[in-house]
Amino acid sequence: xxxxxxxxxxxxxxxxxxxxxxxxxxxxxxxxxxxxxxxxxxxxxxxxxxxxxxxxxxxxxxxxxxxxxxxxxxxxxxxxxxxxxxxxxxxxxxxxxxxxxxxxxxxxxxxxxxxxxxxxxxxxxxxxxxxxxxxxxxxxxxxxxxxxxxxxxxxxxxxxxxxxxxxxxxxxxxxxxxxxxxxxxxxxxxxxxxxxxxxxxxxxxxxxxxxxxxxxxxxxxxxxxxxxxxxxxxxxxxxxxxxxxxxxxxxxxxxxxxxxxxxxxxxxxxxxxxxxxxxxxxxxxxxxxxxxxxxxxxxxxxxxxxxxxxxxxxxxxxxxxxxxxxxxxxxxxxxxxxxxxxxxxxxxxxxxxxxxxxxxxxxxxxxxxxxxxxxxxxxxxxxxxxxxxxxxxxxxxxxxxxxxxxxxxxxxxxxxxxxxxxxxxxxxxxxxxxxxxxxxxxxxxxxxxxxxxxxxxxxxxxxxxxxxxxxxxxxxxxxxxxxxxxxxxxxxxxxxxxxx
Ligand code: NAD
Numbered sequence: 411x412x413x414x415x416x417x418x419x420x421x422x423x424x425x426x427x428x429x430x431x432x433x434x435x436x437x438x439x440x441x442x443x444x445x446x447x448x449x450x451x452x453x454x455x456x457x458x459x460x461x462x463x464x465x466x467x468x469x470x471x472x473x474x475x476x477x478x479x480x481x482x483x484x485x486x487x488x489x490x491x492x493x494x495x496x497x498x499x500x501x502x503x504x505x506x507x508x509x510x511x512x513x514x515x516x517x518x519x520x521x522x523x524x525x526x527x528x529x530x531x532x533x534x535x536x537x538x539x540x541x542x543x544x545x546x547x548x549x550x551x552x553x554x555x556x557x558x559x560x561x562x563x564x565x566x567x568x569x570x571x572x573x574x575x576x577x578x579x580x581x582x583x584x585x586x587x588x589x590x591x592x593x594x595x596x597x598x599x600x601x602x603x604x605x606x607x608x609x610x611x612x613x614x615x616x617x618x619x620x621x622x623x624x625x626x627x628x629x630x631x632x633x634x635x636x637x638x639x640x641x642x643x644x645x646x647x648x649x650x651x652x653x654x655x656x657x658x659x660x661x662x663x664x665x666x667x668x669x670x671x672x673x674x675x676x677x678x679x680x681x682x683x684x685x686x687x688x689x690x691x692x693x694x695x696x697x698x699x700x701x702x703x704x705x706x707x708x709x710x711x712x713x714x715x716x717x718x719x720x721x722x723x724x725x726x727x728x729x730x731x732x733x734x735x736x737x738x739x740x741x742x743x744x745x746x747x748x749x750x751x752x753x754x755x756x757x758x759x760x761x762x763x764x765x766x767x768x769x770x771x772x773x774x775x776x777x778x779x780x781x782x783x784x785x786x787x788x789x790x791x792x793x794x795x796x797x798x799x800x801x802x803x804x805x806x807x808x809x810x811x812x813x814x815x816x817x818x819x820x821x822x823x824x825x826x827x828x829x830x831x832x833x834x835x836x837x838x839x840x841x842x843x844x845x846x847x848x849x850x851x852x853x854x855x856x857x858x859x860x861x862x863x864x865x866x867x868x869x870x871x872x873x874x875x876x877x878x879x880x881x882x883x884x885x886x887x888x889x890x891x892x893x894x895x896x897x898x899x900x901x902x903x904x905x906x907x908x909x910x
Pocket of ligand 1: 576603605681814
């Protein structure tokens with residue numbers, strides 16, 4: 411039977427039979443936190459406690475860093491032949507494929523994401539991402555410098571011994587693979603801190619990495635809260651680089667941590683307030699509406715590239731909006747374990763309150779709530795149905811703040827210049843979508859949008875081959891995905907050889 415043919419009852423049975431990882435993973439072993447503290451992890455789709463997870467602090471981070479450094483120094487991973495690391499990581503990808511159903515159910519259980527996405531997108535893309543970075547291991551070459559006949563300048567890439575990856579909860583597995591794929595590939599040893607809301611799939615992947623042959627101490631998972639485990643990572647002097655994905659607010663803290671400790675390299679992938687720019691010649695508006703709704707509501711809008719602003723010419727607005735509302739009705743929301751649902755719950759009480767607060771602010775500031783989606787059968791979790799606000803102006807709070815929920819703001823504009831001005835009128839610059847049938851206009855507008863990724867006639871973040879990251883306050887210091895991602899975890903060393 412194919413995974414997508416699983417019924418809700420079968421998925422519930424799998425969830426009930428899961429063995430839940432609850433301890434941190436340090437030096438190849440599952441361990442309690444040194445203090446013995448733990449925190450509860452909650453199923454956001456019914457607000458019940460799933461289990462308790464080890465709550466690590468500075469002592470645990472220190473242990474993990476020592477293990478990581480010792481393993482790096484031993485060379486069992488950092489110095490093995492690249493083809494060996496490649497084979498091991500390809501095995502890890504195969505094991506993720508093998509355990510895909512269990513991983514998907516665990517991901518859905520802890521995050522409230524629809525099982526359908528976990529099975530069809532999150533888990534397979536995680537495996538493909540690890541595989542992609544594995545394949546690159548023996549294909550990235552060094553360089554020599556154009557320094558004349560008297561010398562040979564070599565530019566070699568050396569892994570940073572101990573690196574940390576600090577993760578968000580919105581795509582727990584995919585963000586894990588975007589970070590550990592390249593970091594493992596170059597030979598670094600890693601400390602991962604998953605978001606406290608979603609620790610379990612990272613722990614499960616660590617066990618699979620061990621099974622695949624990744625040596626003890628190379629991949630450590632330090633579970634815990636941001637202010638304890640996260641902060642200790644940021645301030646640790648034994649960590650040479652941190653790759654962070656999360657809010658701009660916490661990203662900023664990591665720059666402070668770096669400045670206050672060892673100037674560790676810091677790469678930030680942060681928030682977004684992304685525009686979907688529809689031009690007057692966008693063509694089939696029904697097709698555009700499908701992309702726009704997917705861009706706004708996928709993953710319940712808890713998506714750093716969510717197109718939360720629909721920017722549309724005044725003359726097209728009514729027609730486009732009517733297609734957008736019709737399409738939104740297809741986005742059924744309810745029990746995440748029901749494979750028919752395209753949308754599940756928000757992640758937490760905090761997020762539930764925050765998103766509902768923005769919805770109230772939207773109405774209070776005069777925007778017009780023209781669509782409020784239906785909520786299907788569920789067990790009383792943190793569900794917020796999709797909302798569409800018309801009559802939004804660029805200065806309104808819902809047009810400026812990253813809401814991280816299923817809320818679309820429709821902004822009418824006069825012409826292309828006005829559209830570009832509104833699209834760029836934000837502190838963020840992660841992604842933008844443009845719809846036009848005119849290739850010249852598409853290129854011209856793509857060049858003028860302040861965004862790390864611009865997709866044309868679709869909503870997309872690209873694929874494993876394309877770099878991902880933001881302009882302005884959406885990002886800093888490096889890129890995830892593509893060959894550029896390896897650079898986050900390596901130092902470039904010049905070797906200068908006298909030939910005179
Ligand atoms: P968050 O910033 O609250 O948390 C991210 C991580 O930082 C978590 O592991 C958390 O425990 C840790 N953290 C929290 N407070 C900390 C502190 N004081 N010190 C050290 N660490 C701390 O973000 P989130 O709520 O988990 O995720 C949502 C955010 O992530 C959104 O803003 C979204 O746009 C962003 N995001 C960005 C990308 C991207 O690639 N640009 C991808 C996914 C999510």
